Amino acid sequence: EPEVTQTPSHQVTQMGQEVILRCVPISNHLYFYWYRQILGQKVEFLVSFYNNEISEKSEIFDDQFSVERPDGSNFTLKIRSTKLEDSAMYFCASSEYTGVGGELFFGEGSRLTVL
Amino acid sequence: GESVGLHLPTLSVQEGDNSIINCAYSNSASDYFIWYKQESGKGPQFIIDIRSNMDKRQGQRVTVLLNKTVKHLSLQIAATQPGDSAVYFCAENPFGQKAGNMLTFGGGTRLMVKP
Numbered sequence: 001e002p003e004v005t006q007t008p009s010h011q012v013t014q015m016g017q018e019v020i021l022r023c024v025p026i027s028n029h030l031y032f033y034w035y036r037q038i039l040g041q042k043v044e045f046l047v048s049f050y051n052n053e054i055s056e057k058s059e060i061f062d063d064q065f066s067v068e069r070p071d072g073s074n075f076t077l078k079i080r081s082t083k084l085e086d087s088a089m090y091f092c093a094s095s096e097y098t099g100v101g102g103e104l105f106f107g108e109g110s111r112l113t114v115l
Numbered sequence: 116g117e118s119v120g121l122h123l124p125t126l127s128v129q130e131g132d133n134s135i136i137n138c139a140y141s142n143s144a145s146d147y148f149i150w151y152k153q154e155s156g157k158g159p160q161f162i163i164d165i166r167s168n169m170d171k172r173q174g175q176r177v178t179v180l181l182n183k184t185v186k187h188l189s190l191q192i193a194a195t196q197p198g199d200s201a202v203y204f205c206a207e208n209p210f211g212q213k214a215g216n217m218l219t220f221g222g223g224t225r226l227m228v229k230p
Contacts, residue, residue: 004158033216043159043204043220056217091158095216104149104216106158 002026004107006092012113013082021077021110023092032075033093033104034067036060043091049075050098082114127227134192136224138205141186147208149218150179150190154201162190162203192226200228 005024013019025032034046048055049067066078075094079086089109095102128134140148146167151159165172165179165188172179178191188205202225206218 031216042222045217045219048217098216102216103161104218106160108156108158
């Protein structure tokens with residue numbers, strides 16, 4: 001069964017450092033997303049991406065965050081200067097289409113720990 | 116503010132019994148609801164969804180009920196098995212087709228199945 005894959009599974013970084021989280025969405029999917037989950041809290045929407053541009057973003061997704069699809073397979077989330085509060089599990093997801101019925105397939109997540 | 120919330124943080128059931136997990140939502144504009152299962156160390160996994168023009172939808176051993184009058188969503192799992200042990204999240208899409216899968220997640224209920 002096709003799946004969304006994410007790397008790294010766990011990254012530890014110092015505050016102020018740049019971090020890039022990588023995702024390979026399901027190959028025939030056109031819509032890509034990043035969500036995050038702070039330990040013990042809700043899963044929160046960060047950003048959606050379609051046709052090489054951001055479709056929607058939440059208040060969390062400030063200027064420190066950026067997304068990119070550098071080639072035909074990868075989808076990345078970059079945090080330019082990490083803060084302690086960026087520590088969370090980051091989930092990439094993809095869907096074949098958007099809106100009602102467009103099932104999201106999530107990866108297993110990348111745990112980011114900022115020290 | 117607008118939110119999706121859960122009544123019970125932990126539900127413990129005996130193997131073979133039926134489970135009912137509840138969710139309250141407050142955004143009356145939401146037109147699409149999804150239940151996700153999250154096992155430890157993994158990403159959310161789609162279980163079942165329902166559109167706002169329906170009040171019941173059945174899958175394999177799972178049923179989702181939607182009561183728009185009181186803004187309530189429930190997930191029923193028949194003949195609960197140890198493999199059903201996980202955290203269950205409800206999620207809503209408050210923006211329909213306009214904002215794709217910009218889902219709002221509830222806080223999660225932990226289901227524990229006793230053998």
